[in-house]
Amino acid sequence: MTNSTSMRTAIVIDDDIDTIDVMSELLEINKIKVVGKGFDGLEAVEMYKKLKPDIVFLDIMMPNYDGVYALENIRKINPNAGVIIITGDTTQETMSKLQDLKPSAIFYKPMEISMVIWAANNLIAEAIPT
Numbered sequence: 001m002t003n004s005t006s007m008r009t010a011i012v013i014d015d016d017i018d019t020i021d022v023m024s025e026l027l028e029i030n031k032i033k034v035v036g037k038g039f040d041g042l043e044a045v046e047m048y049k050k051l052k053p054d055i056v057f058l059d060i061m062m063p064n065y066d067g068v069y070a071l072e073n074i075r076k077i078n079p080n081a082g083v084i085i086i087t088g089d090t091t092q093e094t095m096s097k098l099q100d101l102k103p104s105a106i107f108y109k110p111m112e113i114s115m116v117i118w119a120a121n122n123l124i125a126e127a128i129p130t
Contacts, residue, residue: 008124011036011051013044013070014059014086023057023086030117032124041065045073048081054124057116058103060087060094068094071101082123086111 010032012023017039024034032055036047042065044058056074060067067085074081085098088109098106105119 007031007033008055008120009033009035009051009053010055010057010120011038011044011047011053012057013038013041013047013062013067014057015039015062016059019059026113026117027057027120030121032117032120041067041070041073044070045077048074049077055082055084055104055120057084057086057120060085060089060098068097068101071098071103075101082120084116084119084123086116 008031010027012020012027012034014020014023020037024037027034035051035053038044038047040062044056048056058067058070067087071083071085074083083103085103085106086109087106090108104123107116
């Protein structure tokens with residue numbers, strides 16, 4: 001359980017290293033500690049099990065295991081996990097799958113980073129017991 005005085009934690013999963021680096025830096029600047037970085041959905045699930053982050057930043061289109069695989073399996077571990085999708089995939093098929101899996105938020109690339117940080121902070125605040 002995270003308390004209100006400790007730094008929040010996140011993992012960032014994307015098949016593009018530059019996206020991971022930029023996203024991680026922006027999160028750290030905004031007091032969200034990046035405890036793991038991965039490149040496909042399988043890594044996301046393994047990291048989620050091991051690190052139990054407050055929030056997962058997840059791309060959808062990745063080789064091997066995609067973000068839908070990750071979200072589906074993270075939901076099996078914790079139905080209330082904080083998962084923010086950041087994707088360029090706007091296909092109806094993907095939107096339908098995501099609707100069923102209920103991510104915490106979805107942002108489309110290119111995204112407004114301030115909105116992503118705002119969503120992350122709100123999600124984390126909702127998880128803090130009062």
